[in-house]
Every structure is written in C-alpha cells, then in structure tokens.
Amino acid sequence: MVIGELEARKQIVYYSRKTHAQGLVCATDGNLSVRLSKERFLITPSGIRKEDVTIDDLLVIDSDGNPVGDTRRPSTEYKVHLEAYRRRDDISAVIHAHPPKSIAFTLTKTPLDTCILPEVVVTLGDVPVAPYATPSTDDLPGSMSDLIAVSDVVMLARHGSVTVGATMAEAFKKLEKLEHNAEILIYAHMLGGAQPFSHQEIHRLQGLRDFYGIQTKVRGCGCRPEWNDSKAACSGGEGECRSPGENPEALSPADLETLVDEIVRRVREAL
Numbered sequence: 001m002v003i004g005e006l007e008a009r010k011q012i013v014y015y016s017r018k019t020h021a022q023g024l025v026c027a028t029d030g031n032l033s034v035r036l037s038k039e040r041f042l043i044t045p046s047g048i049r050k051e052d053v054t055i056d057d058l059l060v061i062d063s064d065g066n067p068v069g070d071t072r073r074p075s076t077e078y079k080v081h082l083e084a085y086r087r088r089d090d091i092s093a094v095i096h097a098h099p100p101k102s103i104a105f106t107l108t109k110t111p112l113d114t115c116i117l118p119e120v121v122v123t124l125g126d127v128p129v130a131p132y133a134t135p136s137t138d139d140l141p142g143s144m145s146d147l148i149a150v151s152d153v154v155m156l157a158r159h160g161s162v163t164v165g166a167t168m169a170e171a172f173k174k175l176e177k178l179e180h181n182a183e184i185l186i187y188a189h190m191l192g193g194a195q196p197f198s199h200q201e202i203h204r205l206q207g208l209r210d211f212y213g214i215q216t217k218v219r220g221c222g223c224r225p226e227w228n229d230s231k232a233a234c235s236g237g238e239g240e241c242r243s244p245g246e247n248p249e250a251l252s253p254a255d256l257e258t259l260v261d262e263i264v265r266r267v268r269e270a271l
C-alpha cells in the first residue's frame with residue numbers, strides 16, 4: 001500500500017516517538033522509513049533523537065540512497081531499509097530499532113524463542129537472527145537480505161531488529177510483539193525455563209493463520225532443536241517434524257528398522 005507523502009510523514013513521526021517512548025530505541029538510534037513509490041523512500045535523518053522527530057525533519061531518498069532535493073544525510077542504516085524494499089515488493093514500511101531485551105538474547109547466544117506463546121507463533125513465527133555485521137557498512141544489509149525475504153521480523157546479532165509491514169502500524173506491532181516475547185522469556189528463564197509447545201499445538205496454531213487471514217510473512221516454527229537432539233525425524237519444513245513419541249507413523253528409516261527388528265524378535269520369542 002503506497003500512501004501520500006504528508007500522511008507518510010505523519011506516520012513516521014508518530015511511530016518514531018512511540019518507538020522511543022516504549023524504550024525500543026535510545027538516543028539517536030534506530031530509523032524508520034516508508035516507501036512512497038518504486039524509486040522514492042521517506043526516511044528519518046541521521047543523528048536525530050526519535051522523540052524529537054518532526055515531519056519537516058524527514059527526507060526523501062532514491063533507490064541508491066541519494067537524498068532527493070536535499071543536502072541532509074539520511075539515517076546511516078538506509079541500506080538496510082533499501083535492501084528490505086528490494087527483497088520485498090509487498091511491504092511499504094520498515095523499522096530498524098534496538099529493542100534491549102531482544103538484543104540481549106543475541107549477546108548471550110541464548111535462543112530467542114518465538115515459538116512458545118500462541119499469538120507469537122501465529123504472528124511472528126520463528127524469528128531468524130542474522131550474523132553480526134558492522135553497522136552502517138554493506139555487510140549489514142547483506143547479512144539480513146535472505147532472511148528478510150522470508151520473514152517480516154529479523155534480529156541483527158549484537159545490534160537490533162528489522163521489522164517490516166504493509167503499513168508503519170504493522171511494522172511497529174511486530175516490533176512490540178518481538179520485545180514483549182523477549183521480556184516474557186527472561187521471566188521464564190528466571191523461573192526455571194520455558195516449556196516448549198508440542199508439535200501438534202504448533203501445527204494447530206500455524207493453521208490459524210489462514211483462519212484469521214493473517215498475511216504476514218513468517219518462517220514456520222517447524223522443528224524444535226530439542227527434537228533434533230532426540231533423533232526425531234525432522235526435515236525443517238512445517239508439518240514434517242515430530243517431537244519424541246509423537247506421530248509414530250512418521251518414523252525415520254533408522255527408527256523403523258529398529259522397530260521391525262524388535263517386532264521380529266518378539267514374534268520369534270513367541271513361537
């Protein structure tokens with residue numbers, strides 16, 4: 001959805017301030033943008049506190065990042081925004097933020113599990129984490145390019161988040177959910193660790209996306225690492241994995257061979 005420039009300016013200002021007010025960016029961190037047309041993008045400028053942004057502070061850049069009729073510099077991470085738009089024809093808004101709790105997970109290499117709360121399974125799916133890349137360089141958009149192509153939410157290791165949507169409101173909602181999920185996970189860790197969903201429940205929840213008409217692009221929760229550890233059959237695709245003891249008809253070849261051997265042994269014993 002492409003909106004008029006004045007409306008786009010108002011939305012960026014509104015969500016810039018909201019992002020700062022909710023502690024999702026600090027000082028001059030973070031940047032927000034809206035796609036105005038195929039070749040024009042409205043973005044926050046470099047070096048401005050997001051709580052202070054006004055509609056006149058924003059500037060238009062072209063698809064190479066050059067300011068259009070402007071001498072000011074765009075946000076230093078404009079390349080991340082342009083890469084997201086390049087990979088996703090279906091989006092018109094991008095928010096790059098520094099949500100502290102979510103970032104903490106990438107610092108400690110603790111999995112930022114987004115597959116344990118029902119609404120997050122449905123709306124965000126399995127949020128991928130891009131490997132660390134130096135901010136403001138070409139390495140950063142390169143590190144997240146393939147991930148933003150398949151997921152509306154991507155974490156940048158040691159750095160922040162990128163959330164996208166058809167509107168600024170959608171991109172912000174995903175950012176809020178991401179950080180709220182991280183906060184709940186921290187509480188769960190303090191209380192002994194979160195218990196994962198079963199494969200069946202994950203599958204049921206992912207089925208609700210169609211029921212509710214949710215159009216966001218997400219990576220399915222698919223296989224759980226702990227299921228892989230227990231040698232469960234796991235291809236990584238949605239609906240093709242199982243937790244230990246579940247779905248016995250989907251045995252791996254090795255498990256099937258063991259089962260057949262056991263049946264043969266018992267039959268021989270009974271003869």
Ligand SMILES: [Zn+2]
Nearest residue numbers: 030077159160
């Ligand atoms: Zn940043």
